[in-house]
Amino acid sequence: MSLNRRNFLVLLGCTSGTAALGLFPKNGLAQATAGEQKPFAVAELPYAYNALEPYIDEETMRFHHDKHYVAYTTKFNEAVNKYPQLANQSAEEIISNLDSLPEDIRATVRNNGGGYVNHTLFWQIMAPNAGGQPTGELAKAIENAFGSFAEFQTAFNDAGSKQFGSGWSWLALDKTKQLKIMGMPNQDNPLMMGMYPIMGNDVWEHAYYLKYRNDRAKYLETWWNVVNWDEVSKRYQQAIA
Ligand SMILES: [Fe+2]
CATH class of the missing domain: 3.55.40.20 (Iron/manganese superoxide dismutase, C-terminal domain)
Known part of the structure; x- marks a missing residue:
């Protein structure tokens, strides 16, 4: 199985472009609350905060995305920015190779890089008017x-x-x-x-x-x-x- 950078970017990179094209109403779309983050950006929700109701409520989505996810992203970026050479890798590559990381950021990256990758994926594998079964x-x-x-x-x-x-x-x-x-x-x-x-x-x-x-x-x-x-x-x- 090839875990290369391009595949990761394809797998994780499809939502912000959609939002940028204005396909969702601006006033209903979740917005990142911690400003521009580098090298790993906060992914906007590809739907409104309340779009998953009644199954997942708006308040949960606001806290989950804007507080928890943003915090993981901030701490992950802080760790990565201590070692600028890491910014050449995708977030997935970084968490795939924890043993190769400098020891002083390894636990931080495991927890917060994991939190970043997990949640970025999580927002995308949910949608309104979804469910049912795969085909x-x-x-x-x-x-x-x-x-x-x-x-x-x-x-x-x-x-x-x-x-x-x-x-x-x-x-x-x-x-x-x-x-x-x-x-x-x-x-x-x-x-x-x-x-x-x-x-x-x-x-x-x-x-x-x-x-x-x-x-x-x-x-x-x-x-x-x-x-x-x-x-x-x-x-x-x-x-x-
Ligand atoms: Fe979470």
């Missing part, structure tokens, strides 16, 4: 790997509900191009294990607590209504290519 090759691959879409959902939800404390539930492609489901702690990403992230659900309390309180299972169940299968399928296609 085509991804649908077949899910059936082959997990038996059925329903079994896949159950396993993915289990990974999220059993993840102790903060973390993510992931669907990833391993080195043999097999789909795998796993829970990972904190802001860890499958790239840190040499695997490729296809989709992930954030099970940190900041992702659901305002609306769902302590009911993570309910959030996990509801989240399927906002999954952007077009984007997830695109990631799968690019990963197996």
Whole structure:
């Protein structure tokens, strides 16, 4: 599997251009709140803060994007900017090679670079008027790997509900191009294990607590209504290519 810079940019770079073209109403579109960040920019939400209601509420999206995600981005940039040569790499390349980083920024990059990559992906794999089931090759691959879409959902939800404390539930492609489901702690990403992230659900309390309180299972169940299968399928296609 090739984890090259171009593929990463393709996978992560498609939203800001759309927003810049004015395809979304300016007054409804989430805006980055921490100004221009370098070398890694805050990705705007590709939809309005309230667009995922009633499944994910506006207040949660505002805090999640404008506070938590912006903070991860700021701390990641601060660490990277201590070593300017790192700015030549994509964020995904940087978090894929934590062992090669200077020790004084390794933990910061793991947590905040992970937070940056995870959330930048997360905004894109959700959409209003989404949900349902995948089609085509991804649908077949899910059936082959997990038996059925329903079994896949159950396993993915289990990974999220059993993840102790903060973390993510992931669907990833391993080195043999097999789909795998796993829970990972904190802001860890499958790239840190040499695997490729296809989709992930954030099970940190900041992702659901305002609306769902302590009911993570309910959030996990509801989240399927906002999954952007077009984007997830695109990631799968690019990963197996
Ligand atoms: Fe989050």
